[in-house]
Amino acid sequence: MPKHKFLLEEKDIPRKWYNLAADLPSPMQPPLAPDGSPLNPAMLERIFPGNIIEQEISTQRWIDIPEEILEILTLWRPAPLRRALALEKYLKTPARIYYKDESTSPAGSHKPNTAVAQAWYNKKFGIKRLTTETGAGQWGSALAFACNLIGLQCRVYMVRISFDQKPMRKTMMQTWGAECIASPSTHTHAGREVLKAMPHTPGSLGIAISEAVEDALSDKSNKSRYSLGSVLNHVLLHQTIIGLEAKKQLKLAKEKKPDVVIGCVGGGSNFAGVAFPFVCDKIHGEKIQIIPVEPTACPTLTKGPFAYDFGDIAGLTPLLPMYTLGHKFVPEPIHAGGLRYHGMAPLVSQAAVEGLISPRAYDQVKCYESAVIWAKTEGTIPAPETSHAIACAIDEAKKAKAEGKQKVILFCYSGHGLMDLAGYDKFLTGKLSAYHLPGHKIQDSLCALKKFPAAKKIKTGRW
Amino acid sequence: MPKHKFLLEEKDIPRKWYNLAADLPSPMQPPLAPDGSPLNPAMLERIFPGNIIEQEISTQRWIDIPEEILEILTLWRPAPLRRALALEKYLKTPARIYYKDESTSPAGSHKPNTAVAQAWYNKKFGIKRLTTETGAGQWGSALAFACNLIGLQCRVYMVRISFDQKPMRKTMMQTWGAECIASPSTHTHAGREVLKAMPHTPGSLGIAISEAVEDALSDKSNKSRYSLGSVLNHVLLHQTIIGLEAKKQLKLAKEKKPDVVIGCVGGGSNFAGVAFPFVCDKIHGEKIQIIPVEPTACPTLTKGPFAYDFGDIAGLTPLLPMYTLGHKFVPEPIHAGGLRYHGMAPLVSQAAVEGLISPRAYDQVKCYESAVIWAKTEGTIPAPETSHAIACAIDEAKKAKAEGKQKVILFCYSGHGLMDLAGYDKFLTGKLSAYHLPGHKIQDSLCALKKFPAAKKIKTGRW
Numbered sequence: 001m002p003k004h005k006f007l008l009e010e011k012d013i014p015r016k017w018y019n020l021a022a023d024l025p026s027p028m029q030p031p032l033a034p035d036g037s038p039l040n041p042a043m044l045e046r047i048f049p050g051n052i053i054e055q056e057i058s059t060q061r062w063i064d065i066p067e068e069i070l071e072i073l074t075l076w077r078p079a080p081l082r083r084a085l086a087l088e089k090y091l092k093t094p095a096r097i098y099y100k101d102e103s104t105s106p107a108g109s110h111k112p113n114t115a116v117a118q119a120w121y122n123k124k125f126g127i128k129r130l131t132t133e134t135g136a137g138q139w140g141s142a143l144a145f146a147c148n149l150i151g152l153q154c155r156v157y158m159v160r161i162s163f164d165q166k167p168m169r170k171t172m173m174q175t176w177g178a179e180c181i182a183s184p185s186t187h188t189h190a191g192r193e194v195l196k197a198m199p200h201t202p203g204s205l206g207i208a209i210s211e212a213v214e215d216a217l218s219d220k221s222n223k224s225r226y227s228l229g230s231v232l233n234h235v236l237l238h239q240t241i242i243g244l245e246a247k248k249q250l251k252l253a254k255e256k257k258p259d260v261v262i263g264c265v266g267g268g269s270n271f272a273g274v275a276f277p278f279v280c281d282k283i284h285g286e287k288i289q290i291i292p293v294e295p296t297a298c299p300t301l302t303k304g305p306f307a308y309d310f311g312d313i314a315g316l317t318p319l320l321p322m323y324t325l326g327h328k329f330v331p332e333p334i335h336a337g338g339l340r341y342h343g344m345a346p347l348v349s350q351a352a353v354e355g356l357i358s359p360r361a362y363d364q365v366k367c368y369e370s371a372v373i374w375a376k377t378e379g380t381i382p383a384p385e386t387s388h389a390i391a392c393a394i395d396e397a398k399k400a401k402a403e404g405k406q407k408v409i410l411f412c413y414s415g416h417g418l419m420d421l422a423g424y425d426k427f428l429t430g431k432l433s434a435y436h437l438p439g440h441k442i443q444d445s446l447c448a449l450k451k452f453p454a455a456k457k458i459k460t461g462r463w
Numbered sequence: 464m465p466k467h468k469f470l471l472e473e474k475d476i477p478r479k480w481y482n483l484a485a486d487l488p489s490p491m492q493p494p495l496a497p498d499g500s501p502l503n504p505a506m507l508e509r510i511f512p513g514n515i516i517e518q519e520i521s522t523q524r525w526i527d528i529p530e531e532i533l534e535i536l537t538l539w540r541p542a543p544l545r546r547a548l549a550l551e552k553y554l555k556t557p558a559r560i561y562y563k564d565e566s567t568s569p570a571g572s573h574k575p576n577t578a579v580a581q582a583w584y585n586k587k588f589g590i591k592r593l594t595t596e597t598g599a600g601q602w603g604s605a606l607a608f609a610c611n612l613i614g615l616q617c618r619v620y621m622v623r624i625s626f627d628q629k630p631m632r633k634t635m636m637q638t639w640g641a642e643c644i645a646s647p648s649t650h651t652h653a654g655r656e657v658l659k660a661m662p663h664t665p666g667s668l669g670i671a672i673s674e675a676v677e678d679a680l681s682d683k684s685n686k687s688r689y690s691l692g693s694v695l696n697h698v699l700l701h702q703t704i705i706g707l708e709a710k711k712q713l714k715l716a717k718e719k720k721p722d723v724v725i726g727c728v729g730g731g732s733n734f735a736g737v738a739f740p741f742v743c744d745k746i747h748g749e750k751i752q753i754i755p756v757e758p759t760a761c762p763t764l765t766k767g768p769f770a771y772d773f774g775d776i777a778g779l780t781p782l783l784p785m786y787t788l789g790h791k792f793v794p795e796p797i798h799a800g801g802l803r804y805h806g807m808a809p810l811v812s813q814a815a816v817e818g819l820i821s822p823r824a825y826d827q828v829k830c831y832e833s834a835v836i837w838a839k840t841e842g843t844i845p846a847p848e849t850s851h852a853i854a855c856a857i858d859e860a861k862k863a864k865a866e867g868k869q870k871v872i873l874f875c876y877s878g879h880g881l882m883d884l885a886g887y888d889k890f891l892t893g894k895l896s897a898y899h900l901p902g903h904k905i906q907d908s909l910c911a912l913k914k915f916p917a918a919k920k921i922k923t924g925r926w
Contacts, residue, residue, distance in 0.1 A: 004537050007470050074467050075549070075842050086538070086612075104567070106842035108881070148839050149549075168884035175838050175887050375638050376611050379538050379569035418571070418881045421631040424638050 002085060006098075006249040008078035014244040015065055017237045020276045020347055022061035023283050025354055028346060029321035029458060032308060036454040039318050046217055047226045047317075049125035052118065055234040063237065065117075072116045072149055076105045077241070081249035082413075086377040088397070095400035097393055098253065099413040100246045100274055107172075109383065109415030110270045111142030111229055114238035118227045119143070119150040128223040129153035131215045133183065133208030135266070136162050136337030136385065137169030138415055139229030144178030154178035157185065157211045161202035162337040165422050172419070183208040190214050190314040202333040205267075205341045210314035217316070230267025231311060231320070231345045239273025242412060247277055255408050257286055260396050262411035264388035265292040265301065265359070266338045268345030274412035276347075279356050290357045291396075292348065293388040295367075296436040298331040300324060300344045301352055301359035303442050307457045309449060311343060321458055322349040325442070326449035332435050334364050335423030336384040360392060363434035367391045368427040371417065383415035384423050465548060469561075469712040471541035477707040478528055480700045483739045483810055485524035486746050488817055491809060492784035492921060495771060499917040502781050509680055510689045510780075512588035515581065518697040526700065528580075535579045535612055539568045540704070544712035545876075549840040551860070558863035560856055561716065562876040563709045563737055570635075572846065572878030573733045574605030574692055577701035581690045582606070582613040591686040592616035594678045596646065596671030598729070599625050599800030599848065600632030601878055602692030607641030617641035620648065620674040624665035625800040628885050635882070646671035653677050653777040665796040668730075668804045673777035680779070693730025694774060694783070694808045702736025705875060710740055718871050720749055723859050725874035727851035728755040728764065728822070729801045731808030737875035739810075742819050753820045754859075755811065756851040758830075759899040761794040763787060763807045764815055764822035766905050770920045772912060774806060784921055785812040788905070789912035795898050797827050798886030799847040823855060826897035830854045831890040834880070846878035847886050 021028055033039045044053050055063065065073075084097040102110035122130060130152055134140030140156035147154035156173055163170065163182040170180040183203050184191035190210035194201060201207070209228070216226040228235060243261075250258065261278045263271030271292045282288045294301055300323050309324040311317035323344040331340040344352075351357045364384070371387035373394065374380070382390060389411045400407040417424065426432045449455050484491055496502045507516050518526065528536075547560040565573035585593060593615055597603025603619035610617035619636055626633065626645040633643040646666050647654035653673035657664060664670070672691070679689040691698060706724075713721065724741045726734030734755045745751045757764055763786050772787040774780035786807040794803040807815075814820045827847070834850035836857065837843070845853060852874045863870040880887065889895045912918050 001534055001537075003473055005473060007472075009470075010466055010468060071464055074464075106838075106844070145842060149842065168881075168888075171884040171888040171891070172844065172881075174891050175835060175844055175884075177839065372638060375569075376640065379608060379612065381569070381635065381638055418631075418635075421634040421638075425631075425634040428634070428637050 002083065004083055004085060006081040006252045008245060008248055010074045012248060013070060013074060013078050014241050015070065016062040017065060018240040018244060018277050018280065019058060019061055019063060019237055020279060021059045021233060023280050024350055025283065028350055032319040034315055034319065034454060036319065044318070047213060049122050049127055049225055051121045051125055052234055055237060056232055066120065069117050069120050073113070078245050079104050081246055083253065084378050087374065090373070090377045091394065091397050091401065093397040093401040094405065095397040095407045095409050097397055097409045098250065099411050100242055101413045102242060102270065103413055103416035107138065107141040107145045108418065109138040109142065110239060110242060110273055110412065111139045112145055113241055113273065114229065114235045114269065115142035115146035117238040119146040119152055122225055123150050123152055127152065127225045129219070130225060130227045131155045131212040132227045132229065133157045133205060133212045135159050135205050135340055137166050137419060138338055140180060141169060141172050142229065143227055144173040144176040147178060148176040155215065156180045157183035157208040159183055159203040159205060159208050159337060161333040166419050169419055183211050185211060187211065188214045194313070201330065204313065204330045206313035206327055209312035210316055213312060213316045230269040231343065233347055235269050236272035236276065236345055236347050239269045240276050242273035243275060243277035246274060246410060250410070257281065258288060258410040259407040260289045260291065260409045262291045262293060262389045262392045262409065264339060264385045264414060265294050265344065265348065266341045266385065268348035270412050270414040272345060272348055275357065279351055282356055291392055292357055292359050293392045294359065294361050295334055295336055295339045295388065296361045296363040297334045298325070298340055299361045299437055300342065302361045305446065305457055306349055306353055307449065307455050309343060309455050319454055320346050322346050323352065324449065326445045328448050329445045334435060335420065336364065336388065338385040339388065362388050362391045363436060365432060365434040368424070368432060370394050381417045382413065383417045384420050386414045389414065465546065467546055467548060469544040469715040471708060471711060473537045475711060476533060476537060476541050477704050478533065479525040480528060481703040481707060481740050481743065482521060482524055482526060482700055483742060484522045484696060486743050487813055488746065491813055494781040494783050496781060497778055497917060499782065507781070510676060512585050512590055512688055514584045514588055515697055518700060519695055529583065532580050532583050536576070541708050542567050544709055546716065547841050550837065553836070553840045554857065554860050554864065556860040556864040557868065558860040558870045558872050560860055560872045561713065562874050563705055564876045565705060565733065566876055566879035570601065570604040570608045571881065572601040572605065573702060573705060573736055573875065574602045575608055576704055576736065577692065577698045577732065578605035578609035580701040582609040582615055585688055586613050586615055590615065590688045592682070593688060593690045594618045594675040595690045595692065596620045596668060596675045598622050598668050598803055600629050600882060601801055601846070603643060604632060604635050606690055606692065607636040607639040610641060611639040618678065619643045620646035620671040622646055622666040622668060622671050622800060624796040629882050632882055646674050648674060650674065651677045664793065667776065667793045669776035669790055672775035673779055676775060676779045693732040694806065696810055698732050699735035699739065699808055699810050702732045703739050705736035706738060706740035709737060709873060713873070720744065721751060721873040722870040723752045723754065723872045725754045725756060725852045725855045725872065727802060727848045727877060728757050728807065728811065729804045729848065731811035733875050733877040735808060735811055738820065742814055745819055754855055755820055755822050756855045757822065757824050758797055758799055758802045758851065759824045759826040760797045761788070761803055762824045762900055763805065765824045768909065768920055769812055769816055770912065770918050772806060772918050782917055783809050785809050786815065787912065789908045791911050792908045797898060798883065799827065799851065801848040802851065825851050825854045826899060828895060828897040831887070831895060833857050844880045845876065846880045847883050849877045852877070
């Protein structure tokens with residue numbers, strides 16, 4: 001019988017990260033200071049340690065993974081590449097569907113890949129404490145896990161709607177010794193301002209980022225820094241270990257290359273992780289369709305313009321060149337909390353501008369339907385975020401069937417849904433609705449963005 | 464650096480189960496009918512299909528695993544053997560601690576090993592629907608998962624206390640298409656009787672078994688059967704794949720043999736799974752200490768007599784020769800719901816009588832302390848049941864340190880605790896207390912057992 005799993009030995013773990021910035025056809029636009037002027041690096045140094053900033057701006061193609069980080073990663077890595085034989089059979093598709101199983105990390109998602117690296121670099125730089133935000137809780141759990149292993153204090157601002165939907169995520173973070181606070185909170189000026197204006201807000205990643213950044217900046221001892229779970233270049237860099245392992249494993253499966261590579265996108269990190277090593281191949285001539293999948297409730301790549309915008313609601317971060325719905329945009333409380341982000345990683349945005357990737361948006365009902373098909377065939381219960389990638393993989397497998405083509409489909413199974421079963425309960429009892437962000441809300445949001453003086457549209461994209 | 468993981472290829476999965484009944488020094492006592500007379504096999508045939516009964520009474524040493532079962536097991540098997548390097552370092556122990564990671568199954572525990580086999584044999588026998596009980600929810604989830612893949616209907620009676628503590632387990636079962644009902648329920652005569660006598664009972668496995676058996680027996684079409692997740696010989700048989708894989712993997716790790724083998728025990732299945740292949744070696748002369756660990760709240764092996772008793776509260780099952788606290792005993796609502804069982808697998812009981820295994824009891828506070836040490840070193844969050852094995856492994860590693868011996872310790876990491884975080888929350892906020900079943904309660908319970916006419920003490924053991 002065909003194999004289900006393609007495993008690498010610990011010694012075969014990739015020893016370098018891949019940096020797409022080295023290979024993009026056009027150079028990346030630089031980040032700007034909040035007033036639109038060139039960025040003063042000193043400002044970044046209060047948010048991130050110097051060794052991380054170095055990685056953030058690097059255009060070196062391969063970056064060595066320090067041995068001590070590799071040692072921690074091998075707690076669960078190399079992660080398995082699995083073939084979805086039961087799903088293929090159910091769909092009667094000639095496609096071969098592979099998925100990189102990132103749900104096997106202790107925190108249950110791909111997030112520890114960068115959490116461990118970031119904690120390690122911060123520790124090395126003499127930092128004692130990290131602050132961060134989390135949406136669905138995957139990132140907060142991952143950073144709590146990493147800080148505990150590396151020996152740093154950790155405070156997590158968790159988006160209120162997810163904090164309420166998933167109280168066990170808090171317990172998970174506390175088990176690893178971290179503090180977890182619902183955002184917006186009264187701990188920060190930014191949080192208090194939002195609460196004044198919108199006392200019943202479900203919160204958003206943009207708000208929680210403001211709180212975490214403000215918290216780190218206000219540490220008088222200068223020993224706190226902020227850590228981000230997605231969006232930035234160094235985060236995406238750390239995640240490329242996913243695609244690099246998958247490449248080795250596809251060889252074990254005797255596949256020359258994937259025809260389709262799929263990842264869900266919120267800030268862009270798991271998508272970039274699985275896809276960038278293949279974007280590199282595409283730049284060098286391979287024919288590969290590469291699809292980031294976002295929710296229709298937060299259609300950044302499919303409906304937003306490519307513009308300079310803040311990463312957070314309060315405007316504490318530098319201006320980033322990215323697809324965005326405007327930093328004041330608060331997405332509906334869909335269950336895929338990790339995809340509720342107004343912006344998009346600059347590297348993913350640039351790859352979209354270059355036409356290297358083909359974004360798509362799915363609604364949450366379609367995604368839960370796909371997730372249940374998955375659970376009933378492959379057996380595992382995916383995170384709501386991951387279900388976006390699964391829905392797309394199913395569509396592509398059906399297309400391969402219609403076309404009679406033996407396509408190789410690879411997607412990132414970014415995390416399990418064991419902490420997200422409340423959403424499944426709603427779906428199974430018919431209480432969940434599809435949500436497409438209406439046109440007038442997109443217009444409102446983009447008008448607000450246009451009026452914001454520092455924002456400017458770049459080269460291409462809608463406005 | 465030393466390796467964390469010892470992986471087998473799918474082709475190296477064991478193809479036979481090991482049956483300890485073939486090797487026990489004394490023959491097993493037979494099960495008896497509820498009135499104490501020799502058992503009429505026809506009664507069993509209304510509860511279990513013939514092919515399962517055949518396995519239940521088999522004394523054949525090796526039993527072939529059907530190819531179709533192997534194909535489903537390879538969705539997640541072979542399961543990894545991991546070495547707890549970080550815990551060893553934390554304990555500064557010369558011991559090498561290995562754990563067989565059964566948490567990697569879709570349902571999150573070792574339970575699917577037998578759920579898949581049982582569903583397959585029932586389907587082959589023409590059965591359409593299975594009923595069962597579940598404590599913590601691990602077994603119910605596993606059977607829901609297996610029935611969905613094999614194509615059977617499934618109804619699960621879940622012990623009320625766990626149903627309330629872990630509502631997400633219900634959603635998990637429903638995602639796989641099963642029904643999940645809190646027990647005691649009004650669906651059965653047995654449930655209604657218990658509710659009448661104890662309206663606020665937390666429920667117990669003994670009660671839920673009565674309900675599930677009655678439900679299967681009352682199907683007029685004769686197409687329903689009952690499925691048990693532990694205790695019986697065939698269940699333990701299916702779990703021996705755990706220890707058989709572990710043996711191959713210890714060879715990969717270049718270990719000659721384990722010095723200590725540990726598993727938590729409720730009904731006995733994960734313990735038997737990891738331990739029986741090594742009990743076989745012990746019978747043939749190897750020096751191995753084999754430790755089943757039970758909760759002090761339900762000290763069946765350490766405080767109960769070896770006697771004939773019912774498997775359920777209502778007395779619907781045959782009388783089994785086992786260590787027992789009496790079938791009317793309802794354990795305190797500790798968080799390790801899977802260990803709240805008044806009896807013990809006859810095969811495990813017999814191994815204890817023969818002196819082949821050395822039972823031990825731990826309280827839940829000690830177990831949660833060990834679980835948090837584990838989470839902070841090895842990174843993963845164990846099930847409360849599993850934490851009993853971890854507590855013992857830590858004790859044994861400390862003992863090896865005190866003795867200056869390089870012992871090899873193997874334990875079964877029977878499941879993850881991601882659905883059990885409510886217990887961690889209580890522990891972390893100081894709301895959990897150690898619970899030792901007081902002597903007078905044990906005396907009461909055993910008096911009740913003695914008065915029960917069909918029960919009789921066997922050979923040895925307390926009374």
